[in-house]
Amino acid sequence: MSKSVFNRRLKKNKAVDEIIHGINDTDNPDMDVSFKGYMHGGEGFKLQVNNLETITDYTLSIWRNIVEGQGLRPRIATNMMNGTVDISCTPPEKRRNRCKYINSMVYLSTTAFFIYYLWKRHLPPHTSI
């Protein structure tokens, strides 16, 4: 008896469709952009570009802009052996919440102040000659 643990998602979301549409070049009808799949935990996806004749800086910068336009971070890897380009699109890393650091700073400074205050209180009174 076999039971499925997980089946990979094949349905493309809106961002995938828009990126594929943007990358597809009408001047090069042989070029084919295919959806390879999602990454674990739904953290982005990968596209593959096939049948490329040439690739230039300009092409790559256009592709980068298309992906970044969807709020994603592109990582482009070219395989010269089989003439394919893999485009990994991942969501940008979230910035760390600064609130935690501010709270820590407040707690630390309060603690330091009280330590100083208690230390001052326990000092013998200063006698002037």
Next chain:
Amino acid sequence: MKRHKGLHDNDSRFVEEVIKVISSLDGSSTMKLRVYSKFPTKFSMILCNPPKMTLNDISQIPMMNNNVISIQIDLNTSEIKIDAYKHKEGTKKRKRDIDLDENDIPINYDLTMVDTIDKQHVRGIFRNVLGMTFMEFNSEITLHATHYILRITDIELFDSAYVKELMEKYRAFIAKIVYDFPRKSMDIKIRRNDVPIFNIQTKKRKKLKLTH
């Protein structure tokens, strides 16, 4: 088999030996070979439609030639890609060790069919299998009286050395790993905890003693 022009005799011999070894397995009649040798220091051989092979069968390939860099498995296209340094090029470079990556199991993965006593090692194996690639894949578990079969399909290209490390790490639980190229799947046989261990896959390390 014709000799490849861009290869040294030793490299050609290695290619022939690999073909001979794999051809001796059942179901290898449809296998084809492609060799890329245009780079000055490396060459690649791609075996298309190989037969069903165990991890041990694959592990014998690097033993035939010290210059093997990596063996990559593509189950989707049913291909084995062997990269190797050309003759007299390999000794300069040091091979890098492969580290296992652990990924958290996403919440939508269903492992309820696994018994409670086996959950710990099955989850551990799964975490490392997830670390094998960045991409999602299909997975199913078949329940047997003595073991589980974890079948992985539709997976991206991966390095066979990673799977070897996985087997080494969980040698008390993983009894066998089979690359079923005709079915485009990788089957991992995982022992149940209440079944005694019959044989453990061991990796013997040789100790070298330097004498002056």
